[in-house]
Amino acid sequence: MSRLIVVSNRVTPPAAKGEESVGGLAMALAAALREYSGIWFGWSGKTTPEFTGQIQMQKAEGVTVATVDLEEADYQEYYNGFANKTLWPLCHYRIDLAAYDRAFGEGYERVNCRFAETLRPLVEPDDLIWVHDYHLIPLGRELRRLDVKNRIGFFLHVPWPAHQLVATLPRHRQLVQSLFDYDLVGFQTEEYLQAFEEYVVAEAGGERLPGGRLRAFGRTMQVGAFPIGIDAAEFADLQRSPRARRTHDIMAAHTVFRSLVVGVDRLDYSKGLEERFLGFERFLADHPELRREVLFLQVAPVSREGVEAYQEIRARLDALSGRINGEYADLDWNPIRYVNRNYRRDELAGLYRAARVGLVTPLRDGMNLVAKEFVAAQNPENPGVLILSRFAGAANQMKEALLINPNSPEEISEALMRAMAMELPERIRRWRALYENVSREDVTAWRDSFVHALEGLEVRRTALAS
Structure with missing residues (x-):
């Protein structure tokens, strides 16, 4: 060879x-x-x-x-x-x-x-x-x-x-x-x-x-x-690591009465983060009865700090997350938790598993492996729902996700509501099809x-x- x-x-x-x-x-x-x-x-x-x-x-x-x-x-x-x-x-x-x-x-x-x-x-x-x-x-x-x-x-x-x-x-x-x-x-x-x-x-x-x-x-x-x-089997196996279990348990404890929506992206204007925040804001406005029942966690490690466009998007996201929290937060609850740091892959695996919804909304993406990692990390008996931009390369393989136009706050809001209300049999059916593809079309x-x-x-x- x-x-x-x-x-x-x-x-x-x-x-x-x-x-x-x-x-x-x-x-x-x-x-x-x-x-x-x-x-x-x-x-x-x-x-x-x-x-x-x-x-x-x-x-x-x-x-x-x-x-x-x-x-x-x-x-x-x-x-x-x-x-x-x-x-x-x-x-x-x-x-x-x-x-x-x-x-x-x-x-x-x-x-x-x-x-x-x-x-x-x-x-x-x-x-x-x-x-x-x-x-x-x-x-x-x-x-x-x-x-x-x-x-x-x-x-x-x-x-x-x-x-x-x-x-x-x-x-x-x-x-x-x-x-x-x-x-x-x-x-x-x-x-x-x-x-x-x-x-x-x-x-x-x-x-x-x-x-x-x-x-x-x-x-x-x-x-x-x-x-x-991705190496789907390896990523699924990370769930057994102490760090993954600890991360899962921490997030599960923080959301015991709430559904966790999670996004993980490098801080980049192509990832649709502003549109994602605006879509989540629309969800809060559309469904006041569900506001305290959901927590949106966005992990966005900073990148390319020497490029002006990246400095600008960081400033806009800081302001946007602050405005949304200021509008909708209560004494004991903030709707958005926005974090600019890296996490280990085993920690991310635990985070994905604790989430009810994975929110992946790039405006344009070559593939997007976060979507595949989210699927690989799920509990087969109680899987979360993947919301995925139709403009990610992964959308061609992951038809059983809830595919949305990330430029539309209404579509993001509607997909979040659909994901929150989705019954277990449908979640399992969608997840099985997604995982079969992620496992077959692996790295x-x-x-x-x-x-x-x-x-x-x-x-x-x-x-x-x-």
């Missing part, structure tokens, strides 16, 4: 079982590398006065990781800049927040070139290389320039937007052209794959070929949809489907130069 080299922007050495914080990509990649001998390569998360390309190697929980430090200018232009101020909002349909700065693009190209040059000495002839996410789209091109002939695959964890939106990006053709240096490009859903194909046909004059292939820019590559999953299925597809492609006899 070929060795697997995984490349992602950040490398987070795996922690002991149950100790990881929120972060679906890190969990999924660690699970992949435990099954395949190889290396996880990327940025250490640290900055250095001058880029040296020095690699730090370590082994953690059965995974070999290789990391490099970046310069401060790299961090600002590549990570805070092009990745998170340009590509992230664009991919999540927020072109009003996208910053198009030439220095950002130059930093993005520079860091991808540095990653390729640093990684190249680690690559052996039979290795499979699996590159992840929007931070590293040009990495395949840079590796080909260094005469890497290996099979190289790319997986996009975020949505691929409609081609009219992609066209708003300066040098969008060059960015998409660099994807054709990969042998296989994967997307979360058929919808995102079709959006990419439409760009290739409409903007690049490309063509669809039989067998899931695309041709453009004088090159041909394989494309496909590979929906990511192992995702990993194996992508890696096997990449393994099945021919090795390039000559690397492409451009």
Whole structure:
């Protein structure tokens, strides 16, 4: 079996079982590398006065990781800049927040070139290389320039937007052209794959070929949809841990006479948190008789604090949660409990199990693994109800959830009322169908489907130069 080299922007050495914080990509990649001998390569998360390309190697929980430090200018232009101020909002349909700065693009190209040059000495002839996410789209091109002939695959964890939106990006053709240096490009859903194909046909004059292939820019590559999953059995087993039981018991005691509604998201404008708060406020207004019978707990760890849009959404959520509590709270009860900190995965498992409702309302999401974790954590004999945005990639697989438009406070309010009133037989029926899907389409299925597809492609006899 070929060795697997995984490349992602950040490398987070795996922690002991149950100790990881929120972060679906890190969990999924660690699970992949435990099954395949190889290396996880990327940025250490640290900055250095001058880029040296020095690699730090370590082994953690059965995974070999290789990391490099970046310069401060790299961090600002590549990570805070092009990745998170340009590509992230664009991919999540927020072109009003996208910053198009030439220095950002130059930093993005520079860091991808540095990653390729640093990684190249680690690559052996039979290795499979699996590159992840929007931070590293040009990495395949840079590796080909260094005469890497290996099979190289790319997986996009975020949505691929409609081609009219992609066209708003300066040098969008060059960015998409660099994807054709990969042998296989994967997307979360058929919808995102079709959006990419439409760009290739409409903007690049490309063509669809039989067998899931695309041709453009004088090159041909394989494309496909590979929906990511979780280790459902492992997450369900976390319920037996002392921390999970303790978290469950604490929340159950606090909500003994109330239903717990829970949301867990990184603090991000794409997650629909403002819309979620407004939808819950509408529920309180619509159902005064139920106000004291429900508690909404939102866990939202702070992220990307150096990006202005994230500072602004944090301020708006602080004000919004304060206003709602000020309007509806009583002496011994606040309707919203809003927490900006990370929790371990075993603690989250206990929290999910204590909840009557999981509220997952992204405005646009590549997949959303929180929805799958919520399902995996439920008590089969008394499961909670999942309310899920129809704009999350997971909605394609999780039809038995209550699917809603997160932009509509009325739909959120109605779904909350329906979830609260749902009888046990219907909750069990919906949960069983959801859990069957989460178990079948798990992280192992995702990993194996992508890696096997990449393994099945021919090795390039000559690397492409451009």
